[in-house]
Structure formats: C-alpha cells, structure tokens
Amino acid sequence: MKRRSAGAPAAIGKLVVIGVGLIGGSFALALKKAKAVRHVVGVGRSRRNLAAALRLGVIDEAGTDAARAVRDADFVLLAMPVGQMAEVMACIAPHLPAHAVVTDCGSTKQDVIAHARRFLAAHLPRFVPAHPIAGTEKSGAAAAFAGLFRNRNVIITPQPETSAPALRLVRAAWRQCGARLVRLEAAEHDAIFAAVSHLPHVLAFTLVNALARHPDAGALLGFSGGGLRDTVRIAGSSPEMWSDICVANREALLAALDEFEDELGRTRAAIENGDSAGLVRMFEHARRVRAKWLQRD
C-alpha cells in the first residue's frame, strides 16, 4: 500500500473543536469547505456562542461537556485560551479514543507542551503542538470565516514523541485550510512571538489605558486620526486570551518588554536633549526596517 503523500487531503470523520471562537470556528469552516471533514462538534462554555456557531453552520452539533464530546472523536482541536489548556486536557484525557489525534492553537508553546506532558501523557505521540498565525481583533464564532488561514503560517513544534502519522494528519488538515507550515523549536517560537505579537498587544492595550486616564478621555480620543486607530486596533482583542498568553509566556514577554523599554529610553533621551539629528536617524532607521519588511512580505 502506498503511503499517503504529505499533500493529500485530510479525511477526518468526527472533528471536535473545543473553543469555537474565531480560530476554532474558522478551522471548522475551512475543513468543511474543503470537504475534508464529515461531522463537526463544537464544545464551549458560552451557550450563546455555541448557538451562533450552530446557526451559522460553523459546527453541526454543540455541547458543553468536552469529556463526552471526545469519546468517539477522530481529531480534537484545542482552540480555547491557553489558560484553559491544563484543565481541558485533564478533563478529556481519560475519554480520548486511542487513535484520536489532538492538536492545539495556543499562542504559546512551551507551557502548552508542559501541560500535555503532564495531562495527556498517555496520548503524547498523538498530540501535535501548533500555532496558526492568523486572527483579527474580533472574537467569537460569528467572526469565523473559511479563508482566515489562507497563505498564513502555521507553526508546528513537534516533540521527540510525536508520531509521524499524527504529524502528517495535522499538517494535511492545515494545508486544506490554505496555510503554510513552518517547523520551529518551542522555545524559539515563544521568544519570536513574545517580540512580534505579545509585546505589540501589551503596548496597544497599555496605550489605550494611558489615554483613558485623561480627565476628558472621550474628547481626547475624538481628536485622534487614523494613526492612533491603527496603532491600537489589536486592543480590541480578547482580554481573556491575551491575559492567558501574557502569563503563559511571561519570561519571554518580560525579556521583549525589557528590550522595548531600553529602546524607549534612548528615544526619550533624544527628545529630552532636543537631539533632532539623533531622532531623524532613529526614525529613518525604523522607516527603512519597516519598508524592507513589507517589501519581503
């Protein structure tokens, strides 16, 4: 018998999506669109969100009991905020069929892997840690759409225990969503995303909160232009998801924050000193780096 090639369609019977938000919902929609899944069960805490997911055809069946839902699952997607990983893993572990493949969408990888080693120990070969680099500032099933992952990177951080067939199935599923797969070490992943994703989110939330302290914050914000609007777009993101990420990736995030604060100290010193030439050099450097990056993108 020939082995299925890496690019073959994923053929998933029953998919269980735990956390039917923007990411989990879009994964379900993309696989449905590709006819790569037969039946999708959504599990979540909010009945209202589950009802919306059912109504919009994101899922075919809804429930609030993860243990029950995974009993005859072929593929389980953990798409809740990372703060719930340990609890959900512990809850589903005794009920997972031996053949079921489990993967996650966590924005942090070292902590998710640590939880899997503890709570999914028996199932470790069929757990594939992953992180799709996609999203908008919107959340919930109603924000999901099939094209979310098209041409987006999905980072996979397989472990020595990860089995080849499980890895193949997860890769195939993401390819069906239109994503590109990138393999990284978990620690490398966490340091990179602390810098390019977690730090910018923290800065956006913080900037809005700093402005909100002004006595007449409403009027103040009314004067802003498109610059501020874009700069703080991601301050519309899910507070719970981002709180979880900040705590889960604390060390790497604090290192990225240190670097930012050092740089801010340099910018601030140039402003204090009225160092026009120094400021032009700094801003010109940033502009050049950004232009090169966008060009490559």
Added chain:
Amino acid sequence: MKRRSAGAPAAIGKLVVIGVGLIGGSFALALKKAKAVRHVVGVGRSRRNLAAALRLGVIDEAGTDAARAVRDADFVLLAMPVGQMAEVMACIAPHLPAHAVVTDCGSTKQDVIAHARRFLAAHLPRFVPAHPIAGTEKSGAAAAFAGLFRNRNVIITPQPETSAPALRLVRAAWRQCGARLVRLEAAEHDAIFAAVSHLPHVLAFTLVNALARHPDAGALLGFSGGGLRDTVRIAGSSPEMWSDICVANREALLAALDEFEDELGRTRAAIENGDSAGLVRMFEHARRVRAKWLQRD
C-alpha cells in the same frame, strides 16, 4: 454690500504652498478641484519632488526661492516640517504683500505661534495658526490627493491679534477642502496631540527599532501577523517631520510619555505577578474604551 458668509467659497488668486508634500499638495489639489484658486506656486527644497508636483498637476509653477514666490501671493500655506518654520517665516516676512493671508499646517501650535510672533510680527493679524488632522504614513507630492481632508478636523488656534477677514478666508479654504473646523487654545491643542498622535508615533518608531536590534530581525519580522503591521504603520511616516514635532512639542510629549510609562509599569507588574484577573480587567477596560471611541467616531 453684503458680507461674504462663512460658508462662501474661498476665492484665492495666487496660492503659494511652501512644502509640497502630502499635506500641502493635497490642499492645493482640493482647492483646484473646488475651483477656489486661480494659480498655485509650489516652493520646496527638493527639485525632484517639485518636478513630480508639476507633472501631476498639483502645482502650476515651481520654485526654490520662498521670498521671491510670496511677492505677489494672496494666500501662503506653510506646509513644511515645523523645524523649518522659523527660517521660512524670517525669509518671507520682508516680501509678503500687506493683504496676503498666511496659515500653517504645523502639528504643534505653541512653538509655531512663538515663531510667528518673532518673525512675522508685522503680519500677525493675517497669520492664522492651523493644523489639519489628516495624513497617511506616505509623504511627498506624489502621495497627495484632493480628498485627503474630506470630513477631517482642522484645528484653528487664532490669536487675539488675528483679524476676522483672515480667519474667515482660511476657514473658507479649509471648508472647500471638505474639512470640519474646530477652534482650540494652542496649549490645549499641543497637549491633546502629544497624547493621541505624537506619543503613538514615538511608540511605533521605537517598537520597530527595538525589534530591529534582534540578531535575526528579518526572520523575526517575517513571522509577524497583521497585528504588528497595523501597530507600526505610522513608523513609515516622515522622519524629519516627526523629529521636528518631537522637539517642538517636547514638554507635552514628555508628559504623555510619563503617563504611558506609568501605565506600562502597571501592566508589567501584573505580568510579573502572573495576575491573570488584573490583566483581564486592564485589557477589558482598554477594549471597552476603544469600542466606545470607534462607535462615536
């Protein structure tokens, strides 16, 4: 004879735009489109930019000598970076016709007004300090377009000396561009824009520079998603213009930076302490403030 109403079209014979960039060029294009100006002369330091402005029909005539250009001007728009205000004012002052109205587009108002008091003293009644709240991260005449100011605020900070007819003409011209006029005190203006505009620009430039220090910055940025891209869009803005603004509005900007750094300290402490509930509260607050602001907008 009836007085011209505030909403009447501006009838400008010769308009001199000093600094034919995104703002100055768009002002010229908008007035041309409204048939509110007969002849536009562009003055600048870059022959290449002036040539582009001529070719694109932004201006009808180009020159590098501001003193010569203003000799028979009816309306002079100072649209260079604020760092050049003093020099240009000193240069044109002896050559301005008595009837000519002068206005500026400076992002800071107290320093521009101080320069005008010093270098345009004899012309003060016909100098109208203003600041259009519009722009993109692009710069230069080629980026100009007639619709840039449509439904945007233009802040006017008239002085006790400002004459009513000069104020009326400047207001009428901006209305022809589709802008809404807002009157503020200069100090109030500078504090507001330090917070909602100058601070976000400083943070965007600084964030890019912090990321650029990483050993493999190119690969790092390659992993980022749409969040970082939007957050640092304004780091593509003109380095010279923003260096000038930082220096000109130094005090208000440092105060806004203090407030941001205090807030960042609070966010950082919550991350260090693993205070999930505190982070959720902070991020939820930012999300609510942002949503309310966008709704009103």
